[in-house]
Amino acid sequence: xxxxxxxxxxxCEVVTGGEYLNxxxxxxxxxxxxxxxxxFSGPGALLLTGLVNVxxxxxxxIAELNAIVLVRGKKPDxxxxxxxxxKEIPLLATPYSMYEACxxxxxAGIPSTMVCPQSQASPRVHR
Amino acid sequence: MEDRFxxxxxxRGKHFIDAGKVSTEIKRLLKxxxxxxxxxxxxxxxxxxxxxxxxxxxxxxxxTLELTPRDIRIVIDDRGPGIAxxxxxxxxxxxxxxxxxxxxxxxxxxxxxxxKKNSDDFKIGSTVGAGTKLEITVFIN
Ligand SMILES: Nc1ncnc2c1ncn2[C@@H]1O[C@H](COP(=O)(O)OP(=O)(O)OP(=O)(O)O)[C@@H](O)[C@H]1O
Ligand SMILES: [Mg+2]
Numbered sequence: 001x002x003x004x005x006x007x008x009x010x011x012c013e014v015v016t017g018g019e020y021l022n023x024x025x026x027x028x029x030x031x032x033x034x035x036x037x038x039x040f041s042g043p044g045a046l047l048l049t050g051l052v053n054v055x056x057x058x059x060x061x062i063a064e065l066n067a068i069v070l071v072r073g074k075k076p077d078x079x080x081x082x083x084x085x086x087k088e089i090p091l092l093a094t095p096y097s098m099y100e101a102c103x104x105x106x107x108a109g110i111p112s113t114m115v116c117p118q119s120q121a122s123p124r125v126h127r
Numbered sequence: 128m129e130d131r132f133x134x135x136x137x138x139r140g141k142h143f144i145d146a147g148k149v150s151t152e153i154k155r156l157l158k159x160x161x162x163x164x165x166x167x168x169x170x171x172x173x174x175x176x177x178x179x180x181x182x183x184x185x186x187x188x189x190x191t192l193e194l195t196p197r198d199i200r201i202v203i204d205d206r207g208p209g210i211a212x213x214x215x216x217x218x219x220x221x222x223x224x225x226x227x228x229x230x231x232x233x234x235x236x237x238x239x240x241x242x243k244k245n246s247d248d249f250k251i252g253s254t255v256g257a258g259t260k261l262e263i264t265v266f267i268n
Binding site for chain 1: 150168175231232240244
């Protein structure tokens, strides 16, 4: 799967980074807590978040995330878009809620990058 | 690669606009110096968490980066309130972050444990009323 598939699945508007829509998406994570993302995400992960500010972009850059999907139709402001462009991190916006967006992607076969010890026995993706 | 590379940086406390600049610069430098990608990522994450702590809790800090063929050492030496109970601060979930910091996505109480997790060797020392010093070492290979 690539980013443009995520765009279709989640009816995303591409806020910035349209030139990176061919980036592969192999796993995802979702959080509004930046330390969560830094602690549990793998490189190249897709981040779903309801919180976007310059620090979110900075975090994505440091953790080497592939892209950010902003949930619930939120709109980032200009300095956030500018930071995302500078750091070459595509920024997409979906009208879906965090729960719905995660569910859609999980069902489409994108597993989680947040491998928590407690979730070792987690069920496989059901279709 | 030279035998030893070293560089110093400054972080300004409460300066949220620049938060992350130093870790971004260190990340860029290490990449340029040919350090392996997974090691660069670990150092960048540890340094960024430490930088955010300086921005949120301290006045300012000096950061020194030292690269040898064996390891990468980052020292973050801040002037600030210090940490009274280091053992408590190191616990996952402990945080004194304000609501303003939480609105930015910080305050999970995961920063210090995450710095330790990404380090091969980690030292923390603090004097209340003076400041906190972190020493992060990551081995190469
Ligand atoms: N440089 C520092 N100076 C003073 N106090 C600090 C410093 N670094 C950490 N602390 C204290 O230790 C606590 C725990 O720090 P830690 O980085 O683990 O979590 P946090 O910053 O609160 O949240 P997170 O890092 O998850 O965003 C902080 O809330 C703060 O009280
Ligand atoms: Mg912290």
